Amino acid sequence: MNALFDTNVILDLLLDREPFNAPATWLISQAEAGAINGSLCATTLTNIFYIASKALNRQQAATAVANIMSIFEVAPVTRAVIEDALTTPIQDFEDAVLYQSAIHYGCQLIVTRNTKDFTHNRIPVMTPDEFIALLHST
Numbered sequence: 001m002n003a004l005f006d007t008n009v010i011l012d013l014l015l016d017r018e019p020f021n022a023p024a025t026w027l028i029s030q031a032e033a034g035a036i037n038g039s040l041c042a043t044t045l046t047n048i049f050y051i052a053s054k055a056l057n058r059q060q061a062a063t064a065v066a067n068i069m070s071i072f073e074v075a076p077v078t079r080a081v082i083e084d085a086l087t088t089p090i091q092d093f094e095d096a097v098l099y100q101s102a103i104h105y106g107c108q109l110i111v112t113r114n115t116k117d118f119t120h121n122r123i124p125v126m127t128p129d130e131f132i133a134l135l136h137s138t
Contacts, residue, residue: 088120109123
């Protein structure tokens with residue numbers, strides 16, 4: 001199963017954000033172990049670097065991005081992704097780009113704590129806890 005992880009889930013781990021860090025840590029460890037195929041939208045990496053460099057420092061942010069890239073595949077943001085994001089009913093453009101990147105890359109679902117902004121979905125969008133429950137049920 002190829003799941004695209006939203007920025008907030010990765011930052012929950014990197015910035016140790018309670019109470020969200022435990023499910024994020026578990027899911028990312030599953031991706032690292034190869035139990036699930038994890039992907040990130042290319043824009044997620046730039047967002048992670050920017051936010052982590054403000055919370056930590058530039059070198060720590062670069063190390064964090066390199067570590068994350070060793071675990072996750074990167075779903076590209078192409079012209080087609082942007083064009084489709086412009087016409088999607090998702091109101092938040094950043095979320096629309098992430099959603100279309102997942103679709104174009106062939107992901108089966110999106111994992112985010114921000115499920116309310118994803119509407120009219122062709123693939124499931126679930127919270128980390130919902131994804132963990134799904135994994136335990138199969």
